[in-house]
Amino acid sequence: MTDEPSDLPDSSRISVTDRFYISKEDLSEDFIRASGPGGQNVNKVSTAVQLRFNLAGNETLPQDIKSRAARLAGSRLTLNGEIVLRADRYRTRERNREDALERLLELLRKSTERQKPRKATRPTLASKKRRLEAKKQRGNIKKMRGRAGRQDD
Template sequence: MTDDPSQEHISSRIPVSERLFILKDDLSEDFVRASGPGGQNVNKVSTAVQLRFDLAGNETLPQDLKTRAAKLAGSRLTQHGEILLQADRFRTRERNRADALERLLELLRKAAERPKPRKATRPTLGSKKRRLEAKKQRGQVKKLRGRSARPDE
């Protein structure tokens, strides 16, 4: 390990995409007991991971990405602005840690995709005519449902 503090900062980066990264300092992990596979080991060892990412306190991601990430996180976003992910699919801590981190990075990658802006278009003349024709036909059908005239009147 080098004594250069700039190298330490680089190693604490976790790449999200080519241009984006998060810092390990923005992550925290808690280990809890998991349900699922593991036999009696489940009752003894805390292998499930609760990964917390401080989205509100993060300074490396742009604000628009944070907003989209918060929306994508949904109920996984805490009141303190943290994304909380729980991983307990695997029997080992290491695999659950990797799974939780990969899910977080996938969520951030998805949030990094800017939504395509909608371009307003006008309806074509043909579509207007078809719509009006359909309305006329529908009106005719409804008109024919009226009461029939009595023969004695």
């Protein structure tokens, strides 16, 4: 899907990796007031950015990457299939806009990496013996915690 030449101009797409990109049409931003300290500036100027990426409607990413991105997004994924990121770390709109976009691209880059399947292993005989010996020692320590003068039989 992404290996074919696209009819999108370079200015309307954002590169995720060297093979994958997203369209700027899948992004929308809203500017909202930031929370926290900042004096009058916080109350007057909407510098925080709420970036929305339409993951469900995206046509440039393969389905397996979309499903991994949805899993990585967690609670930031809406029921409509949008990833919503809020950035209010900086005092200016432009810095917050760049921060939100970079965090989205980082999430998408992580979703392009496939995890290696875990190989099931069994504990060695020596590790089993060490574990049981440690349990016996711990049990003996606890057994010694009885009242003074009490006789165990």
